Amino acid sequence: MPQVKFDITITLDGYVAGPNQSVENPLGEGADGIHEWALKTRAFAEIHGRQGGETGANDDVLRESFENVGAHLMGRNMFGGGPGPWGDDAWRGWWGDEPPFRTPVFVLTHHEREPLAMDGGTTFHFVTDGIESALEQATEAAGGRDVHISGGARTAQQYLAAGLIDEMELHVVPQLLGGGERLLDNLDGAGIRLEQVRAIEAPDVTHLKYRVLK
């Protein structure tokens, strides 16, 4: 069965971004280092077409998160948000000419737009009729492989609250932000029940994977 899954880095106090996020500072204050564990890996280098990077538990976990993914889905800020460039169809997002997704990518937005084909196998599709429609389209495009919700946190949260996630992995880093955007908020009443799948201790991060019980 194909899965709908996401994975995201969170601080020990539950934040995915610090306070005062902005277009210039999308991670907010104090959160610069939270993705360091991933940036250092060989898997990260590879999907960005570069050499080098570290192997080991963090590399394995990041690599696994891409495996068997047939389509990605994301919020508009993740594509390349900000009020300025978005209305301009010449704007091609902030992932460069060859984005690392290499699958169809479905972008949640209110702005209708033709699909945008990039180098390396990524095509952005813009979906204006809601999260369920986006997931249906992504599932069909994935052709039996998994759909990966790539973020941001609010998008993952919406899918969790709607009961549409099968599996989530939280990369918990030993930092406290004390404010900002929390992943596991705004879920009141969603009645989400989880099952612990595994925990992997790795350098400077612990990877916690859960199944959402249906």
Added chain:
Amino acid sequence: MPQVKFDITITLDGYVAGPNQSVENPLGEGADGIHEWALKTRAFAEIHGRQGGETGANDDVLRESFENVGAHLMGRNMFGGGPGPWGDDAWRGWWGDEPPFRTPVFVLTHHEREPLAMDGGTTFHFVTDGIESALEQATEAAGGRDVHISGGARTAQQYLAAGLIDEMELHVVPQLLGGGERLLDNLDGAGIRLEQVRAIEAPDVTHLKYRVLK
């Protein structure tokens, strides 16, 4: 070097208790099951003078948390709070005649009271002049062994914020409460820096241990 340490069970969304805590329902709503992993262990049975219980990773972790502890320290609600009985010096807390601590226990309170000696080696000492004084007294009483901050969450939080904790272990259970009391809140500006010590995957819980960097 003796350590000042605490360990506490938290839900994946960071809560140590659910909403609407009361004397009758000290864990709040929805949080009944969060300590299940500990209640099932042989270590828990033993410190309560009972037989049975499960061995394994959870038992090992719980057992380790008691090891080398020379004194405990707790908030007044943990001793046996509630406005009713507290003013009455005949009230002996809610730990029974033979509390499981078996060391001196320092209770933070505003209510002066003579020490209360219980069966089995526990003596409650009531400290009215603040958290630093309580820790000094506990450290002296511990005689070179560790001081264990036994809770509640607010007490652990106060010591964290004051930079007085050396090590903390969070027992993360795969539940979401969506509201209640969060451990890692109200720490703004404390500038706490952590180092991941270890992560242990165990049945229905993951044990995450951190050092507080000084």
